[in-house]
Amino acid sequence: MSVQAYEVRDDDRRPPTADLLEVVQRGLRLHPKRLPSWLFYDERGSQLFEEICEQPEYYLTRAEIDLLDVHASDIAEVLGEDVRLIEYGSGNAIKTRMLLEQLRAPVCYTPVEISPEPLRQSVQRFGELFPGLAIQPLCADFTKPLRLPVPPRATRRNVLYFPGSTIGNFEAREAIELLRKMRAEAGEGGGLLIGVDLKKDPATIEAAYNDKAGVTAAFTLNMLARINRELGSNFDLDGFRHRAHYNPMAGRIETHIVSLRKQQVKVGKMFVDFDVDEAMQVEYSCKYSQADFAALAAHAGLQVRHVWLDPQGLFSVQYLTRADVAGHWSMRMAANGMVGG
Known part of the structure; x- marks a missing residue:
């Protein structure tokens, strides 16, 4: 590297x-x-x-790891090859590692984190885990417009990865604004992969x-x-x-x-x-129902294309693209159903 x-x-x-x-x-x-x-x-x-x-008591992390353990391969299949993975609020390496292990020929990984020391630690961990992967860290507030590094080679798709349930820390108006910003940063043909905690007891x-x-x-x-x-x-x-x-x-x-x-x-x-x-x-x-989050995404000009659930149905990871993107997505959803797992 x-x-x-x-x-x-x-x-x-x-x-x-x-x-x-x-x-x-x-x-x-x-x-x-x-x-x-x-x-x-x-x-x-x-x-x-x-x-x-x-x-x-903190079920969220365990549920998301269980989800990825079951569905990471399918998520990678949906994202496709030659992806630039841009992670908002990079932290614990476990979830991102599980996803990167399944991605085919990722172009690079860009962790975005406001705290310099956790970011340096994250970069060191991923450098050891993926010695052949280009890592382009950015120390910044992800809620503000970002100037992303130039990727080392051509990218088929930008995927903004927002794991955990951090989207839930934003009120509806702020969440819509953030999703719109993410849509713009993902660009044409890009997507958003977001962890969403679900309503429950x-x-x-x-x-x-x-x-x-x-x-x-x-x-x-x-x-x-x-x-x-x-x-x-x-x-x-x-x-x-x-x-x-x-x-x-x-x-x-x-x-x-x-x-x-x-x-x-x-x-x-x-x-x-x-x-x-x-x-x-x-x-x-x-906390959201699936219908709640789909409605929120629609206000940001996005459409939920796929939802994966952990085995207990506590947590979801959802893939969103621009609402005007159609074609094979609609056919895939018609053939396989929207919810995976």
């Missing part, structure tokens, strides 16, 4: 770190208070999320975000530790708690940081008051 393949390329259009203060202060001025979930993912937050994925969903070991709680409160460290704020982590509750009407987990007492916190030159039991919203995790 070339030296270039190991180079972590920084997209210079990323917002500067100095904007963090403005983002946090703006969120704390809202009523109710709200902070963006990307603040979770400093180096410590990324490590804690990997631990969350190993907790017995609310108790199962809630348990996944409230593990008994308290790892998710530590992950949530690490956001405050990051703000303290990077902005010199004085959040007392013992004065707040994690709360995650499933809202069946909205079809989503709503995660909040809740103040345990009346207190005041300094953020830059701003003083922020918290009342007892005041909840600050920090993340949504939307």
Whole structure:
């Protein structure tokens, strides 16, 4: 592999770190208070999320791995050969490895990750796993327009891979905007391969975000530790708690940081008051029926071409293309049915 393949390329259009203060202060001025979930993912937050994925209550990762274990070969068949695989929010190597092992003659792999150190670790892992594969990492916020590296050879199809259930962290309007951006980046003839968590027993969903070991709680409160460290704020982590509750009407987990007492916190030159039991919203995790997600995709000018399910029907991986693409896709769906597995 070339030296270039190991180079972590920084997209210079990323917002500067100095904007963090403005983002946090703006969120704390809202009523109710709200902070963006990307603040979770400093180096410590990324490590804690990997631990969350190993907790017995967190079914999502196991279900997606089970799905790929059964269907990775069929997914690769649908994607075809000479694919450039572009992964949003690259992290744990297991799922992507399972897919890359089945792809025929992939042109290159481009992991896109906002945190430099997890990205470097990811590149190192994949360099060892696939020594013959060109790896073109991009350190960037995938929600912003990306300047993707030039692939090393001609590409038949760009596939934007968005595993996990991160699409669920976006409200409907934001998810549609992101899907439209992904459609544009995939280009003519490209596709989107997206992990989508499905609606199920609310108790199962809630348990996944409230593990008994308290790892998710530590992950949530690490956001405050990051703000303290990077902005010199004085959040007392013992004065707040994690709360995650499933809202069946909205079809989503709503995660909040809740103040345990009346207190005041300094953020830059701003003083922020918290009342007892005041909840600050920090993340949504939307769950979908297959019809829900198909409707969301349609608003973005996309059509779901294939759906794969894990053996227990907890999780799905869905392949989307531009809604105006027809031909062999419709024939394939008519012959085989839309749902695989």
